[in-house]
Amino acid sequence: MSVFPNINAQRLANIPKYLFAELDALKSQYQSETGQDVIDFGEGNPALSPDPQIIRSLISNLKDKENHRYPTYAGKLQARIAVAEWYKKRFGVALDPETEVTMLIGSKEGVAHLIWALIDKDDIAYVPSPAYPVYQNQTMLAGGIPRLMPLLEKNNFLPDLSDIKPHKKLKLLCLNYPNNPTSAVAPYSFYRDIVKTSHKHGFYCFNDNVYSELYYHEPVHSILEIPGAKDCCVEFHSLSKTFSICGWRIGFAVGNKNIIQALLKIKQNVDSGPFGAIQDTAIYALKNIDKFIKSTRAEYEKRLLLLSTGLSNLGMCCPMPDATFYLWTKIPDIQYQKDSLNFACQLLTNTGVLVAPGIGFGKYGEGYVRFAAIVSLRQTKQALQRLAHYKK
Numbered sequence: 001m002s003v004f005p006n007i008n009a010q011r012l013a014n015i016p017k018y019l020f021a022e023l024d025a026l027k028s029q030y031q032s033e034t035g036q037d038v039i040d041f042g043e044g045n046p047a048l049s050p051d052p053q054i055i056r057s058l059i060s061n062l063k064d065k066e067n068h069r070y071p072t073y074a075g076k077l078q079a080r081i082a083v084a085e086w087y088k089k090r091f092g093v094a095l096d097p098e099t100e101v102t103m104l105i106g107s108k109e110g111v112a113h114l115i116w117a118l119i120d121k122d123d124i125a126y127v128p129s130p131a132y133p134v135y136q137n138q139t140m141l142a143g144g145i146p147r148l149m150p151l152l153e154k155n156n157f158l159p160d161l162s163d164i165k166p167h168k169k170l171k172l173l174c175l176n177y178p179n180n181p182t183s184a185v186a187p188y189s190f191y192r193d194i195v196k197t198s199h200k201h202g203f204y205c206f207n208d209n210v211y212s213e214l215y216y217h218e219p220v221h222s223i224l225e226i227p228g229a230k231d232c233c234v235e236f237h238s239l240s241k242t243f244s245i246c247g248w249r250i251g252f253a254v255g256n257k258n259i260i261q262a263l264l265k266i267k268q269n270v271d272s273g274p275f276g277a278i279q280d281t282a283i284y285a286l287k288n289i290d291k292f293i294k295s296t297r298a299e300y301e302k303r304l305l306l307l308s309t310g311l312s313n314l315g316m317c318c319p320m321p322d323a324t325f326y327l328w329t330k331i332p333d334i335q336y337q338k339d340s341l342n343f344a345c346q347l348l349t350n351t352g353v354l355v356a357p358g359i360g361f362g363k364y365g366e367g368y369v370r371f372a373a374i375v376s377l378r379q380t381k382q383a384l385q386r387l388a389h390y391k392k
């Protein structure tokens with residue numbers, strides 16, 4: 001018997017394995033067993049190259065000696081000013097860059113730390129299901145109680161707000177629109193109802209708005225556009241998908257200054273803010289966003305159209321989404337009895353096409369799979385051919 005104690009803290013016991021790590025393992029297994037390439041629609045990890053001007057900006061910012069020192073916790077004031085200016089222009093929302101904006105090492109980092117900043121043992125957080133797993137898992141890690149809000153097709157994948165019940169331990173409501181994995185968009189009226197409900201029951205709210213610039217019709221809203229939202233809400237953004245720089249780790253949180261301060265208090269004890277050269281490049285990217293976003297949007301739109309038409313022709317109903325780069329589609333019922341993991345495994349084994357099983361996004365994701373339009377048009381065509389061949 002080992003003299004060493006159990007490695008895992010008790011708080012890790014209830015946390016499921018991270019879905020995307022599991023998918024990576026499945027993918028490697030297929031590749032080593034068959035020697036064939038996997039066409040990977042599984043993870044939302046864009047493979048588009050950042051614009052060369054963005055790369056050049058980073059190279060030039062690397063030459064600034066100051067950028068090699070520890071960054072400031074909330075981020076450079078110039079970066080926060082650039083965020084506030086973009087917010088005003090894009091959403092018509094005024095922000096104080098000194099108190100209502102903080103730079104982040106990606107939205108994931110910000111969401112995780114915000115939950116730790118707000119949630120005490122047995123505090124209740126409403127989390128969507130299906131969802132990006134971080135909301136539920138971080139709530140549990142912080143000792144809180146996640147209450148699932150089912151996102152159902154019949155409700156346009158919006159939570160039913162009449163399910164939210166007042167409770168003395170109710171602290172937080174987590175939202176993510178445009179939504180991963182369902183690609184649903186929240187109308188202004190929904191955000192208005194959320195802000196009204198949070199004032200009524202007394203809880204805080206965040207919207208993880210990382211896909212705000214990947215829309216294909218009308219520009220999507222910010223929750224902060226609603227009068228009174230700044231009393232209780234913050235919003236997260238990321239440069240990961242907007243500028244295809246996921247690996248750089250840069251995002252920001254904006255909104256209620258007390259929530260931002262609480263988030264910063266955690267961050268001061270955990271990290272030291274994003275790399276200065278990346279913040280300087282973020283300033284350049286945000287100031288020139290119109291120049292860069294059009295081609296990114298156009299590329300995802302083409303891929304999504306090809307994929308949604310192709311999958312619909314194969315009998316998987318898949319309307320073109322209004323935003324994000326995801327397609328959320330029901331699996332063929334009869335064969336797979338709603339078992340999305342089984343379906344994804346069968347698909348991978350028989351075609352080398354990898355999709356994310358809905359169950360990986362929580363209980364209410366079962367019966368669906370998610371395609372992320374992160375592979376090229378050529379590979380998407382190839383994947384559709386493999387699927388058509390398999391169907392026969």
Ligand SMILES: Cc1ncc(COP(=O)(O)O)c(C=O)c1O
Pocket residue numbers: 044105106107108109132176180208210237238239240246249250251
């Ligand atoms: C809803 C959602 N939030 C946050 C993230 C992560 O964003 P970042 O790269 O800024 O950490 C993702 C990435 O897939 C996401 O889908």
